[in-house]
Amino acid sequence: MSNAISAPQPIEMPIGADDIRALIRPDHVHRRAYADPQIFAMEQERIFGRLWIYVAHESQLKQPGDFIRTRLSKYEVLVTRHNDGQIYVLHNRCPHRGARLCMVDGGTSRTFSCPYHAWVFRPDGSLSSVPHPKSYPANFSITDPQNHMQRIANVQSYRGFVFANLSDNPPPLLEHLGPMTDVIDNLVDRAPDGEVEIADSSFSLEYSGNWKLHLENAADIFHPTFVHSSSVIPARKAPANASILDQDQTREMLLANGFGFKEWEGIQLSGLDSGHTYMTSFYNQGVLANQNEDPVSAKYRALLAEKIGVERANSVLGMTRFNNIIYPNLIINAQYQQMRVTIPLSVDRTLVRIHCFRLKGAPDEMFHRAVRFLTTIGSPASMIFSDDVEMLERCQRGLATETGPWIDFSRGLDNDQTDADGSVSGAASEMPMRVQFKAWLKHMTAEAA
Ligand code: FES
Ligand SMILES: [Fe+2]
Structure with missing residues (x-):
């Protein structure tokens, strides 16, 4: 007799595929997708109980x-x-x-x-x-x-x-990951010794909101200008190079959220039918810049080139995809060795674990930068994530009420480009959310595991 457990049994519920389909329109989603405990139970069975x-x-x-x-x-x-x-x-x-x-x-x-x-x-x-x-x-x-x-x-x-x-x-894991293996490869390939190690300490945060809100926020490049102005404005007033401790990394990170039209136009969002999404990076200044030649970056680049060759090192370090979301629960930033894991607890409660990695064989200072990135953006007390959480919780409060009941995901709809590989759009589009809900709908209406 095996002690392996099989998939959770389907829950008896008065929700059929047509009821689920009725919640999703091309440009709108019904609030029940975020606030109905029965929908959440179904997600646990059909998404978190069936996907890798x-x-x-x-x-x-x-x-x-x-x-x-x-x-x-x-x-x-x-x-x-x-x-x-x-x-x-x-x-x-x-x-x-x-x-x-x-x-x-x-x-x-x-x-x-x-x-x-x-x-x-x-x-x-x-x-x-x-x-x-x-x-x-x-x-x-x-x-x-x-x-x-x-x-x-x-x-x-x-x-x-x-x-x-x-x-x-289940299908093979590789089938589920699809092209997103690129970002895992890229994170590991950045280590001169070919291996990464998760930092012993991480942050954990629970917010009062649905799990999907966190994934959507990680793909929403429209919000930083508004939500993060509380840290962008003081960063703009702060003198450059005032800190000898972090080579201005923290200030550059805060400044990077101050998007204008020019930055919005320079970013591309990508979405796959599987629900995975990613974007081009928008950290382009100072020690965060990809081609930065400060002493630490130069030492690291030389070490990597020594191990894998100059051409290959340039190719690995040249990949700057940001907030790579592997649907439904993983967000990876290879360039800055960051990872978030989204863990649904209830329809309106979500745990987020936020980690950074050490690149084995890289100078210690690279790890210090990864830790600084983690604390600046990912700490529950950070000037950035705390503002995001406030927005997620405000959304949940609104979605919990009967008013509405539709919420809007239409931004960019007329300009998205879709082909066999998925969709691409400019930064001002809500395409990633539409892609995530397309995958959600497919899984939620699939009867058999
Ligand atoms: S040993 Fe009795 S419940 Fe575990
Ligand atoms: Fe944010």
Whole structure:
């Protein structure tokens, strides 16, 4: 008997494919897509329960016993490294009486011991021991998979990024990632030693809003001019090169959000039918510029060229795609070694984990820049993300009311260009949101897993 778990059973609900289709128009979306708990339950089953979902990075699981705790669809799971080196994704639930086993977000432990009656499990989920074994009946066996932590059957990695899938017969991970493997490749290829390592510390933030709002905001290049003016204006007043600590990185990052028409016109957005989207970069000044030749960048560029050749290094460093969204839960910025993971908790509650990476073999100063990028933009207390969160929560409050009920995604509709590979548009377009909802509609109306 296998202890692998299959996809969550479809929930009985009075919502059919036609009801879902009725929520999406070419240029508008009904507020129920963000505010209806039944729609959220359906998303958990049909999107987070069927697609490949990012769950961990292998560098978080270096040694046997290393684990992290996260969510997969409606389940809390542990991603573990077993003694044989294999990675497992296990339900964080004791098979004895159902108790939640692990209460921390990560660490190292050779066993998971249930706090209730002390059944003890190995990192592959198998049952190692039970107290007072003679009190169990003769047919009780610790080798019976029914007594093990349940495993997610489908776990695959792409260059260190671990994904899990609850479907019975999922397509290959590579099919799901499609051209977005480029951005994972680019992040890893930036490391002179060919490997990246997630920083030990990360930020976690919960906001009172639907998960889709975060993905949309990451693809919305129209908002920074308005939402982030509170940090753009002081940055404009601050003297240049006043900080000897960060070579003006923080100031340049704040300034970059001060878009004018010229910047809007210079940015291109791309969207794929799978819901993945990305944009061209808009950090073009100072130490953030791609062709920057300050001493740290020059040293790093030389190190990379030494390992992979000048031409290849130029090609790797020349890719500046920003906010690469791998639908439905991962956002990667390879150029600045940043990553965000979107984890839906309820229809109006979302957890965001924000990480940065160390490029193995690169000068330490490159890692310091990645950390500075993380704290400037990704910290819950940052001058940037806190403003974004305020907008997401205001949207959710409005969407929770019966008024409306339609919201508008029409900006740029007449000028988007679509071909077999997907869509491209200027920065002022809401094309990425339309692309995300196109994928959403496809998954939400697909009956079979
Ligand atoms: S519920 Fe875990 S050992 Fe009893
Ligand atoms: Fe923003």
